[in-house]
Amino acid sequence: xxxxxxxxxxxxxxxxxxxxxxxxxxxxxxxxxxxxxxxxxxxxxxxxxxxxxxxxxxxxxxxxxxxxxxxxxxxxxxxxxxxxxxxxxxxxxxxxxxxxxxxxxxxxxxxxxxxxxxxxxxxxxxxxxxxxxxxxxxxxxxxxxxxxxxxxxxxxxxxxxxxxxxxxxxxxxxxxxxxxxxxxxxxxxxxxxxxxxxxxxxxxxxxxxxxxxxxxxxxxxxxxxxxxxxxxxxxxxxxxxxxxxxxxxxxxxxxxxxxxxxxxxxxxxxxxxxxxxxxxxxxxxxxxxxxxxxxxxxxxxxxxxxxxxxxxxxxxxxxxxxxxxxxxxxxxxxxxxxxxxxxxxxxxxxxxxxxxxxxxxxxx
Numbered sequence: 001x002x003x004x005x006x007x008x009x010x011x012x013x014x015x016x017x018x019x020x021x022x023x024x025x026x027x028x029x030x031x032x033x034x035x036x037x038x039x040x041x042x043x044x045x046x047x048x049x050x051x052x053x054x055x056x057x058x059x060x061x062x063x064x065x066x067x068x069x070x071x072x073x074x075x076x077x078x079x080x081x082x083x084x085x086x087x088x089x090x091x092x093x094x095x096x097x098x099x100x101x102x103x104x105x106x107x108x109x110x111x112x113x114x115x116x117x118x119x120x121x122x123x124x125x126x127x128x129x130x131x132x133x134x135x136x137x138x139x140x141x142x143x144x145x146x147x148x149x150x151x152x153x154x155x156x157x158x159x160x161x162x163x164x165x166x167x168x169x170x171x172x173x174x175x176x177x178x179x180x181x182x183x184x185x186x187x188x189x190x191x192x193x194x195x196x197x198x199x200x201x202x203x204x205x206x207x208x209x210x211x212x213x214x215x216x217x218x219x220x221x222x223x224x225x226x227x228x229x230x231x232x233x234x235x236x237x238x239x240x241x242x243x244x245x246x247x248x249x250x251x252x253x254x255x256x257x258x259x260x261x262x263x264x265x266x267x268x269x270x271x272x273x274x275x276x277x278x279x280x281x282x283x284x285x286x287x288x289x290x291x292x293x294x295x296x297x298x299x300x301x302x303x304x305x306x307x308x309x310x311x312x313x314x315x316x317x318x319x320x321x322x323x324x325x326x327x328x329x330x331x332x333x334x335x336x337x338x339x340x341x342x343x344x345x346x347x348x349x350x351x352x353x354x355x356x357x358x359x360x361x362x363x364x
Contacts, residue, residue, distance in 0.1 A: 016056040017064050023051070024061075025091050028083060029202075030195055033236035035071060035081045088232050095203035096210075099348030129163035137165040174358065175216045175260035177253040178204060181271035182221045182237065183244040193318055194239050197270045200348045204355065205231045218256045222249030224277055224284060228256070243277035243286050247295070250302045250313070257311060265311045266358060268351060272319040274327055275299050291327055303335035313337040314354055316347060 014022075023045065027038040039062065046052050052061075065071045070087045074080045126139060146162040178201055186193040201219055208217045219229050223242025226249040249269070257265045275295045277286045287295065306313055313335045317328050320341055332339040340350045 016053050017061060020051060020058075020061045021065075021070075021090075022094070024065075025087070025094050028087065029091060029095075029198060029235055030192075032238045033083060035083060083235070085232060088235055091235050092202040092206040092231070095199045096206040099200060099203045126164050126166050129160060129165055133165050139164050139166045172264055173214045173216075173262045174212070174264040174266065175218075175257055175262040176204075176208070176265075176355070177218045177220060177256055177267045179220045179222060179226075179249045179253060179267060179269040179271075180237070181244060181269075181273065182223050182239050183242045183273060183276075184239060185244070185273040186239045193272050194237065196318075196347050198234050198237050200270070200351050202231075202234050203348065204351065205234070207355075216260055216262065218253075220249055220252050220256075222246065222252075225279070226252045228252065243284075243288060244271070244273050244275050245277040245279065246271070246275040247278045247298045247302060250299070250306070254302070254306060254309070254311065257309075264358075265309075267306065267311060267313045268316065268355075269313060270316045270318065270347070270351075272317065274324055291323065296327065296330075299331060300334045303331050303337075307335045307337075315339045316350060317341050318347060 020042065024038060024042060027041050028035070031037040031041070039058070042051075042061075043058055046058060052058060062071075068086075069084055070090070071081050072084050074082050126142060129138065142164040143158060143162050146164060147156060147158040150162055151157050151159070180194075180197050180201060182194065186197070205217055205219070208215045217231075219231065219234070220226055221229055221237065222245055223240050224245055226245060229237065246269075250267070253267050257267075274291055275298075276288045276292070277284055278295050278298050279285070285294065303313060313332075314337055315328055315332060317324065317339060325341060328339045328341075338354070340354070342350045
């Protein structure tokens with residue numbers, strides 16, 4: 001037998017289009033889906049870093065984007081160009097590879113729990129046959145071994161007492177609500193905090209869509225008010241001149257989870273600031289100068305309500321001010337949830353590791 005010979009694999013060089021497309025997808029995220037601004041930035045980058053080749057320029061790249069269905073001219077006229085759903089999916093895929101690809105290897109599984117039951121994957125555990133078990137659950141090898149031990153080879157026969165079945169791992173489903181703070185502070189002090197939050201949301205959405213298709217993911221943004229957005233809207237998400245109405249976000253999250261039939265429910269909240277706003281009788285009550293007890297008490301009350309409903313809240317705080325950490329500590333204690341104080345670079349790792357960890361246990 002000659003066998004196989006292996007040699008080093010040399011990854012082929014990217015085409016001129018692919019090189020530019022990787023950068024273009026990042027720029028589209030930064031510009032919240034503004035094609036013209038993204039191309040303007042790409043042109044400036046090309047001038048400084050010589051991204052294009054002599055026989056392939058930015059104009060060729062734009063034409064190829066059209067030919068491949070990544071962009072389209074808007075029907076309203078005026079020559080405006082918009083990205084297509086194909087580009088939105090490509091951006092989510094890039095975010096998934098960038099964030100999820102960096103995580104440490106862990107136990108694989110599709111919401112594996114500590115329980116056995118009805119599932120797709122056969123467990124290493126086995127038990128005697130019980131009324132109601134189906135034929136496909138019976139382990140013939142173990143059952144025949146039992147029959148030989150119990151009845152002997154000369155008088156071989158299989159009885160019900162010889163039958164042994166393999167357990168199957170019970171797979172759980174999870175409903176997740178991801179809350180994203182879009183208050184003005186997410187772009188204050190010269191730091192872009194909203195783009196990493198968008199990238200994490202897009203990657204999480206793509207992960208659930210591919211790996212956990214039976215799960216649900218709802219995405220909420222909150223400023224003065226809170227509202228639900230679709231996954232396809234994430235690249236276009238922008239920060240507004242808003243205060244931070246955390247109460248409205250949690251109330252909407254609870255309402256969405258109330259409609260979900262899954263036993264396991266959780267809330268992830270990405271924020272960088274203190275709650276500064278609530279709405280009472282159609283009027284906004286706002287205080288941007290400190291941790292207003294009236295607003296804080298509303299937040300803590302909702303955190304306790306989620307705790308009673310078995311809905312853990314995991315807070316990802318991208319700010320490290322001591323007084324904000326004290327609020328998050330009190331909020332987390334009221335909910336019996338978790339909190340992570342993380343940099344923007346580590347946000348994706350924290351969220352994905354925690355999400356995967358929750359999939360390996362029943363979070364009820």
